Amino acid sequence: MNTVTKEPTTQQTHKKINFMEAIVQAEIEELQRDERVIIMGEDLAVYGGSALFNAADKSRLRSLPISENSFSGLAVGAAMTGLRPIVDLTIASFMYLASDQIINQAGKLHYMTGGQMKVPVVFRCSMWHGSAIAAQHSDRPYPMFMNAPGLKILAPSTPAEMKGLLKSAVRDDDPVVIFEDNALWPVKELVPTDLDFLIPIGKADIKKTGSDVTLVAISGCRLEAMKAAEALEDEGISVEVIDPRTLVPLDKETIINSVAKTGRLVIVDSANRTCNAAAEIAAIVAEEAFESLKKPIQRLSTPDVHIPFSPALETQLYPSKASIMAAVKKIL
Amino acid sequence: MPLTKDQQLETYRRMQRIRQFEEAATRLYETGKIPGACHTSIGQEGAIVGACMALRDNDYITGTHRSHGHPIGKGAKLNALMAELMGKATGICKGRGGSMHLADSSVGILGESAIVGGGIPLATGAALSAQVRGTDQVGLTFFGDGASNQGTFHESINMAAIWKLPVIFFCENNGYAITTSVADSHGQPDIAKRAEGYGIPGVIVDGQDVSAVYKVTAEAVARARAGQGPTLIEAKTYRLVEHQVGLNTQGDPYRSPEEVDHHIKHRDPLTLYKTVLLKAGISEAALSQIEADVAASVTEAIAYAEESPFPAAETVYDYMYSNPINYPPQYSA
Numbered sequence: 132m133n134t135v136t137k138e139p140t141t142q143q144t145h146k147k148i149n150f151m152e153a154i155v156q157a158e159i160e161e162l163q164r165d166e167r168v169i170i171m172g173e174d175l176a177v178y179g180g181s182a183l184f185n186a187a188d189k190s191r192l193r194s195l196p197i198s199e200n201s202f203s204g205l206a207v208g209a210a211m212t213g214l215r216p217i218v219d220l221t222i223a224s225f226m227y228l229a230s231d232q233i234i235n236q237a238g239k240l241h242y243m244t245g246g247q248m249k250v251p252v253v254f255r256c257s258m259w260h261g262s263a264i265a266a267q268h269s270d271r272p273y274p275m276f277m278n279a280p281g282l283k284i285l286a287p288s289t290p291a292e293m294k295g296l297l298k299s300a301v302r303d304d305d306p307v308v309i310f311e312d313n314a315l316w317p318v319k320e321l322v323p324t325d326l327d328f329l330i331p332i333g334k335a336d337i338k339k340t341g342s343d344v345t346l347v348a349i350s351g352c353r354l355e356a357m358k359a360a361e362a363l364e365d366e367g368i369s370v371e372v373i374d375p376r377t378l379v380p381l382d383k384e385t386i387i388n389s390v391a392k393t394g395r396l397v398i399v400d401s402a403n404r405t406c407n408a409a410a411e412i413a414a415i416v417a418e419e420a421f422e423s424l425k426k427p428i429q430r431l432s433t434p435d436v437h438i439p440f441s442p443a444l445e446t447q448l449y450p451s452k453a454s455i456m457a458a459v460k461k462i463l
Numbered sequence: 464m465p466l467t468k469d470q471q472l473e474t475y476r477r478m479q480r481i482r483q484f485e486e487a488a489t490r491l492y493e494t495g496k497i498p499g500a501c502h503t504s505i506g507q508e509g510a511i512v513g514a515c516m517a518l519r520d521n522d523y524i525t526g527t528h529r530s531h532g533h534p535i536g537k538g539a540k541l542n543a544l545m546a547e548l549m550g551k552a553t554g555i556c557k558g559r560g561g562s563m564h565l566a567d568s569s570v571g572i573l574g575e576s577a578i579v580g581g582g583i584p585l586a587t588g589a590a591l592s593a594q595v596r597g598t599d600q601v602g603l604t605f606f607g608d609g610a611s612n613q614g615t616f617h618e619s620i621n622m623a624a625i626w627k628l629p630v631i632f633f634c635e636n637n638g639y640a641i642t643t644s645v646a647d648s649h650g651q652p653d654i655a656k657r658a659e660g661y662g663i664p665g666v667i668v669d670g671q672d673v674s675a676v677y678k679v680t681a682e683a684v685a686r687a688r689a690g691q692g693p694t695l696i697e698a699k700t701y702r703l704v705e706h707q708v709g710l711n712t713q714g715d716p717y718r719s720p721e722e723v724d725h726h727i728k729h730r731d732p733l734t735l736y737k738t739v740l741l742k743a744g745i746s747e748a749a750l751s752q753i754e755a756d757v758a759a760s761v762t763e764a765i766a767y768a769e770e771s772p773f774p775a776a777e778t779v780y781d782y783m784y785s786n787p788i789n790y791p792p793q794y795s796a
Contacts, residue, residue, distance in 0.1 A: 169595060190595050196625065201584040201618030208588020211573050212523060213596055235578045236585060245557030246782040247568040281783060304785035 145321035150311070153290035153322055154255075157297040158217060159186040160326055165215065168301060171195055171206055172219030180219075199228035203254065207237045207306075210252035215301055223256040223310060224270040237306035238281030253300045254308045258350070260401060260438060261314060261449060269438035271402040273310045273350075277379050277411065283307040283332055284379040286350040286408075288315060291322045292376055295330030303332060312351030312401070335382035337389070341371035344459050345389040345396045348374060349408050352399040352431075352450055359455035370459065378408055386412060387420045394425035397458045399450045404432040426462035431455060466516065466677060471740060474516055474673055475750060478508040478733050479757040481532045484541055487761050488531065488548055488562070492708045496769070497548045501562045504532035506703030509732030510635050511536040513676025514603060514696075517684050523571050523589035523602040525582030528563040529635075530575035533605055537570040541764035551771035558774045559782060579640075580606060580613030583632070587619040590630035590687070601629040601687040603680075609640025611654045617661075620695065624661045627692035631683045634697045635670065641706045642717035655697035663693050670700030671732040674739065701726045 148156065159182065161168045169191040170183060176194075183192055195202045199220060206216040220229055233254060240248045260269040277284055283305055287293040293311065300307035322328075338353065339360055348356035353374050360370040371389050375381060390396050396416055400409035409430040416428060431450035439445050466474060485503035492501040504511060507529075515536040518524070526533035534544060534555075547554030548562050555567050563577040573589060576582040586604035593600040610616055611634055623630050634654050638645055645652055658665025664686075668679045676698055683694035703726055737750060 193591075193626075196618075196621060198614075198618035198622065201587070201615050201622065204581070204584020204615060205588035205591055205619070205622060208523075208525075208573065208585035208590075208602070209592040209595070210588075211585070212589040212592040214592045231578060231581065232584060236574070236576065236581060240574050241785060242782045243556060243560045243564050244566045244568065244574065244782075245555065245559050246785075247556070247566065248573065249785050283784075 144323060144325065146324050147319055147321050148290055149317060149319045150290045150293055150315045153294040154297060154311070155180065155182050156322070157294045158183060161298055161301045162187040162191065164326065165301075166191075167213060167215045168217065169193065169209065169214050170217045170219065171202060173197060173221050175219065199225050200232055203229040204232035204236060206252050207232055207240070207250055210250045211240070211248050215251045217253045217255065217301060220254055220256040222268050223258045223272055224268050226256055226272055226276070229254070233276070233282065233306070233308065234279040238279050241305070242281060249304045250306045251304045252306050253297070254306070255297075255311060256309070257311045257313050259313045261445065263440060263442050263445065265440040266437035271310070271433070273378060274402050274407040276308055277408060278406070281306065282379060283377070285309045285332065285376065286378050287311070287376055288348070288350050288353040288374050290318060290320050292330055292336070292374070294322050295328050296332065296376065299329045299332050302329070307332070310350060314351035314354060318354070330376065333377045333380040333382055335373050335375045335377070335385040337385065338372040338374050339370065341369035341393070343369040343393055343395065343463065344371070345386070345393045346370050346372045346399065346455070346459065347386060347396070347412055348372060348399045349378070350401065352401055355450060355452045356399050356455055358452040359459065362452065363456055363459055368459065368463065381412070381415070383415055383419070387416065387423075390416055390420050391423045394423055395462050396424065397429040397431065397455065397462070399431045399455055401433055401449055403435050404430070405435050407432055429458040429462055431458055464681070466674065468745070470516065471743070471745070472749070472753065474512055474677070475736060475740060476753050476757060477512045477515070477536050477538070478673065478736060479754055480541065480760065481508045481511065481535045482733055483757050483761045484535060484544070484764070485531055487765060488545075489708050491548070491765070497562065498550055499561050501548070501708040502529040502706065503704055503708065504529050504702075506726065506731065507532060507635055507637060507670065507700045508536070509673035509736065510670035510676055510698035510700045511605070513673040514605070514633050514680045514698075516677050517680035518571070518601070518603060521571060522600050523573055523586055524605065525573050525586040525602070526575040526605045527579070527582065527607060527610070528575070528577040529607070530563055530565040533575060534565050534567040534570055534572050537572065539567040539570045541760050542767040543567070545764035545768040546771045549768045549771075550773060551768055552774040553767070553771040557782065580610035580615040582606065583610065583613070583615045583619045587623050587628060587630050590623065590628040591626065593629055594626065599629070599688045601631060601684055603631040603633055605633050605635055607640065608634060608636040608638065608645050608649070608654060609643070611657065612648060620658070620661045620663065620693065623693040624663045627690060629687035629690070630693045631680065631687060632693060632695040633680070634695070635700050636697050637700050637702045639702070639706070639717065642712055644717065653697065655695055658695035663695060665695040665697070667697050667699065670698030671730050671735055673732055673736050701730055703727050703731065
């Protein structure tokens with residue numbers, strides 16, 4: 132296997148781990164680095180979290196009663212008074228319960244107190260779409276939180292990004308919300324083991340360079356976008372794939388520079404279509420780089436419909452390799 | 464331990480500071496010098512100051528939209544508070560908060576939340592922080608009778624009870640959530656009884672009796688510092704004024720003029736405490752001197768606020784985010 136030959140050169144500095152392991156590794160490293168870090172979550176021991184219990188004193192690992200709004204508020208209060216909590220809200224649809232404390236307190240208090248308060252708290256949640264668990268467990272609500280100023284919004288798409296961005300979030304002095312796509316959980320890759328491996332918040336990553344079309348893929352959409360880009364490459368179409376990694380603050384420059392080169396933009400976003408992240412990116416490019424565009428911007432999103440239980444209904448809803456390839460070809 | 468004579472005078476001074484500051488704020492609001500909404504705690508000074516006198520400077524407080532009394536009761540200086548009410552650059556929140564959000568971190572105020580019940584989890588979280596960091600600080604959250612029907616009240620008390628957090632849940636029960644009476648919004652009238660359902664002590668105290676409030680709060684604080692967990696205190700108090708300066712309610716009054724008049728005449732916490740102090744042998748002259756000193760401080764605060772500049776328009780984005788983290792050089796590109 133080709134990959135085996137590559138690993139010996141990196142095994143001193145990297146380890147091959149999956150997305151979930153990257154989360155646990157980041158949390159353990161930050162717990163051990165900084166005693167102000169605490170972890171608060173529902174059912175902490177589930178999904179690999181049990182490894183955390185060897186990493187820190189029990190007082191810094193709080194398994195929570197099911198009170199999303201208030202435990203999020205407890206984390207905000209703890210953040211304002213010397214701790215750096217990581218809150219695991221598990222499923223992204225539960226963010227609505229927590230949203231009052233996240234939006235009205237965490238996001239606003241630095242501003243509303245004229246800078247007297249800092250709120251270094253991290254909220255994590257996993258977006259469980261494509262899993263036949265129906266509408267109340269399948270939301271991808273990051274666009275709503277993008278519309279709430281004061282929060283930093285992250286959407287990593289690889290294990291290394293997850294680790295590096297989570298560690299950056301813990302060290303950031305502002306409230307950070309991380310939306311994690313469960314489609315990424317099985318993905319394994321070599322991830323740096325450097326304890327200070329950080330990915331800067333607010334920087335996009337070009338996953339593949341190309342010259343004909345810019346493809347911006349958010350979070351788990353990277354998987355289908357890369358498949359589509361590779362298939363298009365085989366057909367002689369050169370696609371540049373950009374992973375924003377951070378949605379707020381958005382790295383506009385990387386996207387606009389790419390569009391200046393390609394003249395074409397397709398945005399893939401698994402959130403519902405109306406006012407989603409793709410809509411914001413499209414608006415920015417239309418406002419700031421309209422003269423670069425050779426063809427209309429294309430948006431691929433989940434339509435404005437509830438996620439149904441039956442896979443027979445659900446599977447068709449999300450952007451796929453085929454729909455992405457079709458969108459690219461439409462504007463060539 | 465009862466308040467010393469000096470502490471009694473300080474208690475009276477703080478009650479006077481709240482009263483005179485808010486009477487001035489009312490006038491300034493009515494003449495258009497203070498924009499937005501203005502809710503005063505006139506009548507609730509005994510509950511506020513009694514609670515604050517039981518706290519140290521480094522303890523934490525969260526409050527409510529009725530936010531002037533809490534920082535003043537905790538000992539805040541008046542100039543920056545009055546400047547904030549007028550929306551000035553020198554305001555305690557740089558003109559970003561206003562009357563409903565007079566948070567002054569120098570006296571331990573984390574935030575004054577205009578989302579009813581919003582501050583309850585914050586103080587509980589500050590108590591969690593104190594517990595994790597191993598300090599003996601406590602959190603105290605002021606909230607009203609209306610907030611006791613929010614989920615945050617129940618959820619936060621439950622978590623504080625589970626972990627024996629050093630937090631005091633302090634309800635200023637003034638009888639009305641704007642116009643909705645406790646009788647119309649609570650299954651039974653005593654909010655403190657809800658404590659039993661969560662396995663923590665619940666105490667009812669006369670909120671117009673500042674000494675009594677101090678005593679029960681000091682006991683709750685001592686329990687909290689000793690690792691014995693939270694207490695719910697319900698101070699039965701009364702707004703001597705309208706919910707909000709200039710509020711015009713329609714239809715039948717939600718509280719009778721006789722009821723309000725009775726409280727103004729017989730249940731004003733400042734009058735009651737003055738009587739206590741005079742009986743204790745403190746001279747009329749000493750109290751008059753405090754009143755005059757406070758009046759001078761309020762006059763100075765108004766002048767300071769009026770002379771202060773408004774924030775420059777281009778500063779509107781300031782304080783949206785803290786400075787970003789310092790990335791190690793290899794990752795900062």
